[in-house]
Amino acid sequence: NAGxxxxxxxxxxxxxxxxxxxxxxxxxxxxxxxxxxxxxMGLRLIHYSVGEGTTAKGEVPDGYNVSRLKKQNxxxxxxxxxxxxxxxxxxxxxxxxxxxxxxxxxxxxRLTVV
Amino acid sequence: AQxxxxxxxxxxxxxxAPVELRCNYSSSVSVYLFWYVQYPNQxxxxxxxxxxxxxxxxxxxxxxxxxxxxxxSFHLRKPxxxxxxxxxxxxxxxxxxxxxIFGSGTRLLVRP
Numbered sequence: 001n002a003g004x005x006x007x008x009x010x011x012x013x014x015x016x017x018x019x020x021x022x023x024x025x026x027x028x029x030x031x032x033x034x035x036x037x038x039x040x041m042g043l044r045l046i047h048y049s050v051g052e053g054t055t056a057k058g059e060v061p062d063g064y065n066v067s068r069l070k071k072q073n074x075x076x077x078x079x080x081x082x083x084x085x086x087x088x089x090x091x092x093x094x095x096x097x098x099x100x101x102x103x104x105x106x107x108x109x110r111l112t113v114v
Numbered sequence: 115a116q117x118x119x120x121x122x123x124x125x126x127x128x129x130x131a132p133v134e135l136r137c138n139y140s141s142s143v144s145v146y147l148f149w150y151v152q153y154p155n156q157x158x159x160x161x162x163x164x165x166x167x168x169x170x171x172x173x174x175x176x177x178x179x180x181x182x183x184x185x186x187s188f189h190l191r192k193p194x195x196x197x198x199x200x201x202x203x204x205x206x207x208x209x210x211x212x213x214x215i216f217g218s219g220t221r222l223l224v225r226p
Contacts, residue, residue, distance in 0.1 A: 004157070033213075040123065042204060042216035043158075058213070090157060103214060105150075105157035 002026050006091050006106035013081040013113045021076040021109050023091030031094045032074040033058075033103065034066060036087040043090060049074055081113045116141045118207050118217035126223045129197055135190040135220045137179075137205030147188040148206040148214065149179055158204065164188060175199070200224045 004025045013019055023032065030051050035043040045058030049068040063085060065077045074093075078085060088110050092103040119138045127133045139145065146165050150158040162173025169181040179190045188205060205217040 035216075040218055042118075042120075042218045043214075044216075045213060048213065092158075102160050102163070103158075105159070107157045108155075 004091055004093055004104050004106040006089075006109050008109060009107065010110050011112070013078075013111065015081060015083060015113060017081050018077070018079050019081065019111075020078075021089055021091075021111075023074045023076070023093075023106060024072055025074075025091075025093040025104070026072065027093060027095065027104065028071070029093035029095045029104075030071075031101075032068065033092045033094075034064070034074065034076045035090045035092065036060065037090060037108070038087050046076065046089075081111075083113045085111065086113045087111060116145065116207050116209060116215050118205050118215055120205055120217035120220050122220050123218070124221045124223060126225060127195055128225050130194050132193050133191065133195050133199075133222065135203050135205075135222065137188045137190065137217060139186050139188065139205070139207045141186075141207065141209060143209060146208045147179075147181060148208070149173065149177070149188075149190050150204045150206060150216075151175075152202045152204065152219075154201070161190070161203070195222070195224050197224050197226060 007022045033048040034046040047066040052071040055066045067075045091106040094101045094103045117140045148163045149161040152158050162171045164171045164181045172178045202219045202221045204219050206214040
């Protein structure tokens with residue numbers, strides 16, 4: 001039972017470098033999300049997708065881009081990393097429609113930008 | 115706009131003691147409410163959720179929460195905690211959309 005898998009688990013970037021975080025889910029979920037977690041701030045939504053080929057902005061989208069070319073994958077890109085993007089990133093997915101459906105989370109990616 | 119407030123950033127408690135983690139939300143419309151738990155170095159896991167009906171909701175690991183519409187609260191309780199309950203707990207709210215709005219989290223520290 002893989003659920004939601006994130007790669008990589010850890011990464012250190014230099015300011016200005018780019019990278020892509022990969023999220024894969026094997027539950028056939030329509031909805032996928034990227035959150036960032038910072039101390040004392042809980043989780044904040046970066047971008048989300050309501051289905052293959054769709055993406056939308058969340059609360060804190062600046063500096064990030066996303067793509068959902070396949071239903072099972074949701075990619076988060078940083079084009080030019082900044083120290084302010086040092087954070088723990090979580091991918092999540094959910095099924096069905098409506099607010100009552102449960103979100104399943106990956107293990108997280110700890111990113112440090114120096 | 116919706117928001118979630120978890121007033122306590124950390125709650126220390128002795129093993130086998132009861133605990134209450136507080137959560138208040140603001141919304142002008144009906145919402146769905148959730149509690150998630152995050153164990154060290156892991157992702158979030160759903161503890162329980164309130165959708166409608168009975169205001170007392172029971173979840174996994176002996177936790178329960180009570181929805182109070184008049185006080186816009188959804189406090190999490192456990193009558194007797196274990197060392198293994200040490201974790202961070204997040205309250206979250208969702209409205210008609212599927213997006214979750216999270217509180218800042220409460221770190222529960224259970225001491226022997």
